[in-house]
Amino acid sequence: MGKNVYQTFTSAVSASNTLLAILIDPDVFEVATAAQFLRKLPAETTHIFVGGSSVPNGKTSAVVTALKSSTAKPIVLFPGNVSQICKEADAILFLNLLSGRNPEYLIGQHIKAVPKLRHTSLEVISTGYILIDGGNKSAVARVTATNALPQDDIQHIVDIAKAGELLGAKLMYLEAGSGAKVPVSEAIISAVKNEISIPLIVGGGIKTEIQKQIAYKAGATMVVMGTHFEVRSASNL
Numbered sequence: 689m690g691k692n693v694y695q696t697f698t699s700a701v702s703a704s705n706t707l708l709a710i711l712i713d714p715d716v717f718e719v720a721t722a723a724q725f726l727r728k729l730p731a732e733t734t735h736i737f738v739g740g741s742s743v744p745n746g747k748t749s750a751v752v753t754a755l756k757s758s759t760a761k762p763i764v765l766f767p768g769n770v771s772q773i774c775k776e777a778d779a780i781l782f783l784n785l786l787s788g789r790n791p792e793y794l795i796g797q798h799i800k801a802v803p804k805l806r807h808t809s810l811e812v813i814s815t816g817y818i819l820i821d822g823g824n825k826s827a828v829a830r831v832t833a834t835n836a837l838p839q840d841d842i843q844h845i846v847d848i849a850k851a852g853e854l855l856g857a858k859l860m861y862l863e864a865g866s867g868a869k870v871p872v873s874e875a876i877i878s879a880v881k882n883e884i885s886i887p888l889i890v891g892g893g894i895k896t897e898i899q900k901q902i903a904y905k906a907g908a909t910m911v912v913m914g915t916h917f918e919v920r921s922a923s924n925l
């Protein structure tokens with residue numbers, strides 16, 4: 689603990705550097721393989737995200753503890769719900785599902801989080817979270833009972849992102865859904881980037897170097913990759 693995780697975003701923006709987070713879904717992660725998994729990640733990996741749309745109770749804590757003992761990179765909770773809060777991580781993305789109209793994911797989980805957060809020193813980072821259609825129904829859409837936004841309504845997505853910034857979000861996350869067929873488009877990323885000044889995270893369906901570079905060039909400060917490394921780790925171990 690004691691890392692200033694938000695500053696890693698603002699410093700990257702000031703220095704025109706890019707960030708790469710690898711998402712570990714505790715649901716499908718074997719704790720015993722943590723050290724080996726971390727060794728295989730790309731050298732440019734800056735952050736480890738831990739979260740899933742549904743994770744058995746207690747698994748997050750075990751996964752974070754195992755990761756902590758093998759890396760000095762910041763470990764950031766990316767929780768699907770309040771049960772995934774654990775004190776061993778460095779920070780938590782306090783996600784607000786701005787694309788949906790389900791009060792549970794706009795304020796309900798957040799209120800339930802407060803008593804748990806009191807017992808931690810996690811750095812809490814307010815993050816607007818916008819679910820965009822990635823070509824197949826995502827776990828996030830299913831779990832939250834909300835619909836993803838169509839990729840062609842760019843102005844609507846921009847307006848939502850701006851509203852989130854005005855409400856006080858410190859980061860904005862454009863999400864196509866884990867395992868998306870189609871990542872968030874370059875046009876959406878650059879339109880949102882032009883409108884907001886907080887750092888932009890883009891994830892969902894990004895598997896190749898080219899897709900990653902497209903997202904950075906369009907204005908993403910951070911790209912998140914999950915499924916790509918899940919598959920590789922399963923086949924390589």
Ligand SMILES: CC(C)=CCC/C(C)=C/CC/C(C)=C/CC/C(C)=C/COP(=O)(O)OP(=O)(O)O
Binds near residue numbers: 740773781794827831
């Ligand atoms: C503030 C607190 C405590 C929680 C936030 C609650 C909110 C608003 C969550 C946003 C909606 C949500 C369910 C996000 C989950 C994000 C996530 C970790 C997605 C990764 O999904 P996977 O579990 O990898 O999907 P698969 O099931 O396809 O593997």
Ligand SMILES: O=P(O)(O)OC[C@@H](O)CO
Binds near residue numbers: 711864865890912914
């Ligand atoms: O698993 P992938 O498709 O890389 O998506 C990562 C992340 O944005 C999902 O929440």
Ligand SMILES: [Mg+2]
Binds near residue numbers: 914
């Ligand atoms: Mg997953």
